[in-house]
Amino acid sequence: MNWRGIGSIYRFEMHRFARTLWTGLVVPVITTSLYFIVFGSAIGRNFSGDIQGAASYGAFIVPGLMMLSLLMESIFNASFGIHMPRFTGTIYEILSAPLSPTETVIGYVGAAATKAMTVALVILATAHIFVEVQIAHPLLMLLFLALIAITFCLFGFIIGVWAKGFEQLQIIPMLVVTPLTFLGGAFYSVAALDEPWRTITFFNPFVYLINGFRWTFFGTSDVSFGISLAITGGLLVVCIALVGLIFRTGYRLKA
Amino acid sequence: MSEPVLSISGLSKTYASGTVALKPTDLEIARGEIFALLGPNGAGKTTLISMLCGLVTPSGGSASAMGHDIIRDYRAARREIGLVPQEMSIDIFERVIDTVNFSRTLFGKPKDPARIEQLLRDLSLWDKRNEKLKELSGGMKRRVMIAKALSHDPEILFLDEPTAGVDVELRRDMWDMVRRLRESGVTIILTTHYIEEAEEMADRVGVITGGDLILVEEKKALMRKLGKKELTLVLAEPLSAVPPELAEWKVTLEDDGHELHYVFDATAERTGVPSLMRKISDLGIAFKDLSTKQSSLEDIFVQLVHERRAA
Ligand SMILES: Nc1ncnc2c1ncn2[C@@H]1O[C@H](COP(=O)(O)OP(=O)(O)O)[C@@H](O)[C@H]1O
Numbered sequence: 001m002n003w004r005g006i007g008s009i010y011r012f013e014m015h016r017f018a019r020t021l022w023t024g025l026v027v028p029v030i031t032t033s034l035y036f037i038v039f040g041s042a043i044g045r046n047f048s049g050d051i052q053g054a055a056s057y058g059a060f061i062v063p064g065l066m067m068l069s070l071l072m073e074s075i076f077n078a079s080f081g082i083h084m085p086r087f088t089g090t091i092y093e094i095l096s097a098p099l100s101p102t103e104t105v106i107g108y109v110g111a112a113a114t115k116a117m118t119v120a121l122v123i124l125a126t127a128h129i130f131v132e133v134q135i136a137h138p139l140l141m142l143l144f145l146a147l148i149a150i151t152f153c154l155f156g157f158i159i160g161v162w163a164k165g166f167e168q169l170q171i172i173p174m175l176v177v178t179p180l181t182f183l184g185g186a187f188y189s190v191a192a193l194d195e196p197w198r199t200i201t202f203f204n205p206f207v208y209l210i211n212g213f214r215w216t217f218f219g220t221s222d223v224s225f226g227i228s229l230a231i232t233g234g235l236l237v238v239c240i241a242l243v244g245l246i247f248r249t250g251y252r253l254k255a
Numbered sequence: 256m257s258e259p260v261l262s263i264s265g266l267s268k269t270y271a272s273g274t275v276a277l278k279p280t281d282l283e284i285a286r287g288e289i290f291a292l293l294g295p296n297g298a299g300k301t302t303l304i305s306m307l308c309g310l311v312t313p314s315g316g317s318a319s320a321m322g323h324d325i326i327r328d329y330r331a332a333r334r335e336i337g338l339v340p341q342e343m344s345i346d347i348f349e350r351v352i353d354t355v356n357f358s359r360t361l362f363g364k365p366k367d368p369a370r371i372e373q374l375l376r377d378l379s380l381w382d383k384r385n386e387k388l389k390e391l392s393g394g395m396k397r398r399v400m401i402a403k404a405l406s407h408d409p410e411i412l413f414l415d416e417p418t419a420g421v422d423v424e425l426r427r428d429m430w431d432m433v434r435r436l437r438e439s440g441v442t443i444i445l446t447t448h449y450i451e452e453a454e455e456m457a458d459r460v461g462v463i464t465g466g467d468l469i470l471v472e473e474k475k476a477l478m479r480k481l482g483k484k485e486l487t488l489v490l491a492e493p494l495s496a497v498p499p500e501l502a503e504w505k506v507t508l509e510d511d512g513h514e515l516h517y518v519f520d521a522t523a524e525r526t527g528v529p530s531l532m533r534k535i536s537d538l539g540i541a542f543k544d545l546s547t548k549q550s551s552l553e554d555i556f557v558q559l560v561h562e563r564r565a566a
């Protein structure tokens with residue numbers, strides 16, 4: 001293993017994040033605060049739906065908020081990370097280095113996942129200012145957070161390789177991830193939906209991500225943790241396979 | 256030739272578009288030489304280099320650097336190779352020192368501040384080490400790319416069109432720099448479409464056109480072998496036309512009839528020079544001065560490509 005090479009990419013990426021550290025962290029803090037002011041205080045006080053063992057509606061939406069940012073950050077950071085060198089041409093250096101595809105991916109995905117998890121944890125800390133949040137399974141929470149971050153950073157890597165321009169980098173997160181997360185019960189319990197929406201909703205994979213994550217907080221959720229874990233693992237395997245294919249065929253990286 | 260640092264055997268590339276960019280090519284590069292790959296745009300120079308550096312997947316054949324196969328043993332091979340690509344590709348938001356350190360560790364070498372300092376000093380970049388790349392001039396940026404390519408101490412350095420689009424003064428600087436690098440023991444393979452550059456720099460020249468490496472020769476031998484010479488006579492009195500008696504030599508009049516030019520093959524059995532001189536003397540044409548000039552690589556190149564087309 002060329003650990004120095006991996007570290008080189010990782011540090012480069014973290015350095016890139018550090019350059020925009022303030023916007024990178026202030027934005028989620030402000031957004032989270034707004035969510036709490038609107039949902040937690042204004043609406044939340046009168047919310048009578050199922051909050052699955054959370055102390056308050058404010059507490060209930062914390063995992064959903066974290067998940068929303070985690071998914072967006074993972075995809076955006078990883079896709080941008082690999083797209084930028086393709087765009088500027090600096091990818092030549094990565095491709096000509098004594099690095100295996102796996103090592104290259106560890107560098108980029110590792111850094112993007114670190115950044116995404118940091119943002120998610122900053123959101124958790126911000127939420128803590130507004131509401132009391134108890135975490136039933138802190139270790140599992142962190143592991144699940146990492147698992148999802150890595151999966152979606154791999155997904156972001158694929159988008160970054162596939163995209164022909166910066167517009168396309170935005171399309172998937174905007175058109176797919178945000179709606180599916182909102183509709184996947186980030187801010188409500190899908191069990192409370194009327195049919196046929198309830199059944200349709202369970203075809204949305206994001207339901208399993210959000211509920212699995214919520215389970216680590218409150219010990220209950222709309223689906224069992226095992227199923228959530230299995231589906232997340234499945235997504236991870238699919239992403240790994242696609243990244244493998246990219247390197248084997250040289251798709252958009254090598255002529 | 257001692258053990259070659261680079262050995263290429265039957266290497267070829269056909270792009271997905273169907274373009275045959277390089278026909279099966281054999282080439283060996285000796286340690287410490289400067290090899291110029293000379294050819295017009297689209298000849299396949301970048302394609303050849305890109306395959307050796309891992310940027311393009313070969314369609315056929317094989318190659319090895321310092322005895323390491325570039326595919327099977329790519330890690331070892333790539334550690335021996337530094338690449339300065341044709342396009343200027345750098346992260347303009349990075350500082351000089353950071354981007355050079357990045358390159359070194361990317362290639363798996365431990366950080367070495369002393370080595371990097373020396374490298375930056377050699378390239379006159381040390382004073383600029385803390386500046387962001389966007390603040391540097393084009394010539395400086397190119398030197399940073401060279402520093403990056405050399406940061407992991409490779410044996411072989413590829414310079415793809417190092418002076419394309421560079422003004423004359425910077426080109427001279429670059430040539431000096433390349434010579435100094437060679438003195439430090441690095442083997443240099445450069446591509447160029449400037450014949451002057453190959454002529455100035457190279458120990459050996461490979462002429463490539465249409466994906467075909469048509470000739471590899473010591474530069475001096477190449478010049479000698481294919482070198483045409485030109486004889487110039489500066490006349491005492493200008494002539495208005497070439498005397499019919501000189502027609503068989505195909506001489507030309509230049510400079511408003513003040514100069515008589517005769518192009519001949521210096522390597523031929525009969526150059527035609529003695530007989531021409533006798534004839535001129537018989538005709539009573541007086542001249543003030545006489546000189547001969549070796550033809551440039553440019554003339555040679557034109558001739559080679561021409562012969563190739565005719566064949
Ligand atoms: N990625 C690519 N896909 C398809 N054709 C290419 C690609 N890169 C280069 N070519 C073609 O291959 C030929 C050789 O190009 P190149 O190696 O860049 O030549 P040179 O460096 O000598 O100018 C040209 O006809 C060029 O258009």
Ligand SMILES: [Mg+2]
Nearest residue numbers: 300301341416
């Ligand atoms: Mg080229």
